[in-house]
Amino acid sequence: TYVVTDNCRGCRYTECVTVCPVECFHLDESMTYIDPENCIDCGGCAPACPVGAIEPDYRLAADKKFWIDVNRKRAAETPVISGRLPALPGADERRQALGR
Ligand code: SF4
Numbered sequence: 001t002y003v004v005t006d007n008c009r010g011c012r013y014t015e016c017v018t019v020c021p022v023e024c025f026h027l028d029e030s031m032t033y034i035d036p037e038n039c040i041d042c043g044g045c046a047p048a049c050p051v052g053a054i055e056p057d058y059r060l061a062a063d064k065k066f067w068i069d070v071n072r073k074r075a076a077e078t079p080v081i082s083g084r085l086p087a088l089p090g091a092d093e094r095r096q097a098l099g100r
Contacts, residue, residue, distance in 0.1 A: 001036035007053035011091040016045035026078040035075035
């Protein structure tokens with residue numbers, strides 16, 4: 001499965017949602033999460049993310065593996081998002097700070 005990680009927090013661009021062929025993406029007030037039960041591993045969302053927040057689970061660094069459980073848990077607790085939303089305030093500044 002693909003996993004949303006910390007770079008999404010505070011940005012939440014939601015470009016990922018527009019490319020996902022199935023309804024994987026959920027969101028809360030700070031970021032999106034991928035439902036691992038629905039993800040078909042197409043890989044479309046990873047290059048679409050402006051801040052590089054999405055990676056396949058097997059490629060996560062050791063200190064980012066916990067995001068697998070976070071995505072599973074939060075996807076179960078939060079609503080599906082089926083369309084693009086405006087990025088969060090300050091997202092562009094945050095992206096620049098990340099060197100993106
Ligand atoms: Fe959706 Fe494909 Fe990303 Fe899975 S890998 S969340 S199916 S776009």
